[in-house]
Amino acid sequence: MLRDSPTKRFRFDYPDMYTNWQDEQRGWTRTATLFDQSHHMTDVYFEGPDVDRLLEETGTNSFKTWAPDKAKHFVACTEEGKMIGTAVLFGLEPNRVNVVGPTATANWLQYRAEKAGYDIEVLRDERTADQPPGGRRRTFRFEIEGPHTPKILEKVNGGPLEQVRFFGMTRFSIGGRPVRALAHTMAGVPGSESMGYEIWGPVEDGKACWQALLEAGEEFGLVLGGALAYYTGGIESGYAAQPTPAIYSSPALKSYREWLPGNGYEGKLSIGGSFCSTDIEDYYVSPYEFGYGHLVKFDHDFVGRDALEELAARPRRKKVWLRWNDEDVKWIYGSSLFDGEKRAKHLETPLARYARVELDVVLSGERQIGVSTLRAYTVNVGCWLSVAFLDEDAAVDGAEVTLVWGEENGGTAKGSVERHVQTEVRATVHTKPLPQR
Template sequence: MAQNLEEAIAEAGSPVKLLWESQTPPAVVPRVVQEFSNWRDEQLAWRRTAVLYDQSHHMADLNIKGPDALKLIRDLAINSVENFPVDMAKQFVAVNHDGYVIGDNILFHLEEDEYQAVGIPPSINWMHYHAVTGGYDVRIWRDDNSLVRQGDPVCYRYQVQGPGAMDVIREATGEEPPKLKFFHMTRFTIGGKEVRALRHGMAGEPGFEMWGPWEDQAAVHAALLEAGAKHDMIQVGGRAYHTNALESGWLPRPLPAIYTDERLAPYRKWLGENAYETISPLGGSFHSDNIEDYYVTPFELDYGRIVSFDHDFIGREALEKAVDEGRTDTRRKVTLVWNGDDVADAVGSMYRPGPGAKYFNLPMSLYDTFHADRVESGGRVVGQSTWTGYSANERAILSLAVVEPELAEPGTEVTVIWGEDTPSSKLQVEDHVQVKIRATVQPAPLTTKARTSYRAD
């Protein structure tokens, strides 16, 4: 019986075989009510009024404190940390030695020599591993998500966003919200409790992310609901939550590029038999026996704008070489708007003699944790479609994809292959046939506000 990722790969025969036939359900938002009203109205509200997200349960927190805290971060991050004062946050992005993405998280500078990384496991595990094995003078504590942890979180985490978000914050605090730049932090008093807050937004609308000790959760939550009731704020449930990325353009869950490099064998041995990277299912119409065909570069995810060579970090040499050799424009991140008639025909196949098309879960259509569908043009594969779901705001199935540069122009028509070529044994995969669905390329982020203004104000 395998006791770590390295042994699990050996037992399965390859990384692809390990993940492709994983019997673990797809990652979800645990402990959060699935729908407070209905997921359609919850989606519409983040464009029309205001919403309250409960982010307390689906992410892990890694607190890093000590004289070497910034050195640890600097050694792993592709982005600069030179301008990183207390009460500021950054998107932390890590790559492997060959320059392929391992993961990202939001990194908060809480106090002098104290930082907190918040996100899903791949980047959290990577930072944790180096913190405990790299000889750094740091102390860490970790709080895993509510699927893993017993009991309540250490911290609650809420986000209020939407056109009416500032009205809700003003009502809840009794004060005018400070005019902060994106990813800068402040403190509020809400429900008689001190709350730390990050200027943030997740679907291209303004908002604040707020957190504090779990024992303050009930008071803060009640005060936010009371304030929000006066401004038509709606709570967002677990079903709608993940779909906000379809509109904001952030591509969640790239497959972490850790499965093959011999230099990472000690890391794979450190990751346990039940680690996220060991058990999470991989699926989609794109299938390759080479796990590296699923890897993405930071340039493909539009992180080239934050890559900085003002410091040494794991993967720097590979990224510098890519820049020098002009290999930074291999694929571009886009939004695909799926053709409604083709989707309707695929969904309708469940009412005809079967097998029909792969079932569309709504609003998130994925049946796995790591997903890659073939994007085709002219009969050849030109990219991969990943995060897929329905947006009531756009009245369409959307997906985030990476495609060849010449096909990234808005309005370009491509074809997405939906369903697995040979249905796997994954729990959410029934007998089905593949179908072709036309899709139109649009920018990522899809909304103009998310592309142009909300990070700048």
């Protein structure tokens, strides 16, 4: 069902491009790029005396230093140590947090809060596409990236900003309106000068803050970034999106599946790519297999701890970047346009994404050594690239591998998939982000 999901191509609730995706991509390396994140993520608020206990008993993360004005990349797993999902967790006030992102993680937290007797109230602010008729978001959320970001924010704040570390939270003002922010990046390389801020505040202040940022950024070359540039930027930094929630098969999770809405995130999930199995569990991953082993801490008891302690000692795949061979990419372009029924799967430029979860087979000779996930082209690296997870012995800088592009049997029934034949793409392994041109 998930491989042949009937859902159509996702419609962005903000422009694909404001000018052109090339200049918008270049902005986060040369000047600064401003994105509107107010629409595509769901915010779920948890408030009550048992909030911290719920988080600690559900998440793999350590909560030893947890407090308001802190954030975490929260990871939730099943008892088998397989990932349900990830989300950004914001500590807002004592006993009040916000979980932001695709809804798999927030759904699991809400279910546990309701069914396990936690003293917690839950308030959902669905993404724009899922708002009820006449509804609107509670907050605006912007992202600004690039080397001129500090100058722009100092100008709208009327003075220097507090110095914060990567993934640290801070507060300042935009044209006199108070906002909160998270220091991180969805473009470029974490820790580099392109690192930016995710900024949010009451939706009533959104237009005024947006305009103030535009006016302040004009002298610094600020550009507006649309959806295509936004989603390609994360691939530069190594973002692999979300895993397949490991909730579809376990008898112990039957009540959870019955609690979930049929047309929600899990029910509408689509899986694409050349990796194909008839067993849904072959799509499940542990945090170690998804590059999040550093977010598993055994200083507390949580769902899945026993399984993860066992998995920690096993071999695991390593996250890498794949640089696709230029000549093979050129062939795919030509074949997808001119080879009729024998055409290759089209590479929609700059973001070739046609399913929520995408996994392509990666080979070394005839041996499968891993899977590749999101793929894109950016002008900053000047090539097609993807984020992949490879067996440790294959995750070697400069190693030549082969990626299988396209789906089996002419393609699945997803509305976003045209009829095509599978082909192979040569690629080079990089264990660090690709250098900029």
